[in-house]
Amino acid sequence: MTTTSGTMNENKVALVTGAARGIGLATARRFLAEGYRVAMLDIDGETLSRAHAGLARTEDTLTLVCDVADDQGVAAAVAAIDAAFGRLDTLVNNAGVAVFKPLLETSYAEWQRTLAVNLTGPFLCVQAAAPVMARGGGGAVVNITSISGLRASTLRVAYGTSKAALSHLTRQQAAELAALNIRVNAVAPGPVDTAMAKAVHSPAIRADYHDAIPLNRYGLEEEIADAILYLCSARASYITGQTLAVDGGFDAAGIGLKTLRGG
16 A cells, blocks of 8 residues: 555655665665655666566566666666656665675775775766756765774775765765755665675674674664665755664664673
8 A cells, every 4th residue: 555655755766776685675665665666776687587576566666787887887777767767866876795805815806896886886876867866856865885884893894995985975975966956865784684694694793793782683674774765755855965874873882782781
């Protein structure tokens, strides 16, 4: 059933990159539930097709196979959205890659690819999408950074650096695009219970995260999607250039939570 807010959004169009799984798919579903038409972009066409087939409103979605680091591919994808829907109101730059290796073991190719997808991708997508948004009166962009871009840790030299740079790119985009009535913000997820996290986080790693997070749990993909939707909505009409950590308090806390809880 379409909600009241969904009725208000029934003509709006959102583009979500990295939409085949995880936070991207949860975000696409959230926008569809709110009445948006949604363009789902991902480099993995097979997984994207399966995700699309499982949606409730497939007739209001468009799937696009594209590498966000390919400037011509991104331009063609945005042109396809414009041709199909005639407008674009929201862009969620969620596509990303991660390499978890020590600094001295991270190859040049891994460094380049991580920055190409996580930083250059959002640059290219905004550059392509902004003129279409501006033609329709403006819009909202949300870049998905990471708590790893706000605080350093081991094994994240490429990933963390790319996400920290994306936070600054968010501010640059916000400052320059405000004149076009385009707001740009970022969401920095903390540990989230994605399929990838479940596969690679050992029980010991999960316990360590719980010990460091005030809310004492991993986040849910849907909770990140809700934060993204808020920043794209009219409720956030005076918010731009900000990075919102959705992390259970992880970035706010220091050490000693486990001891304090036991006390």
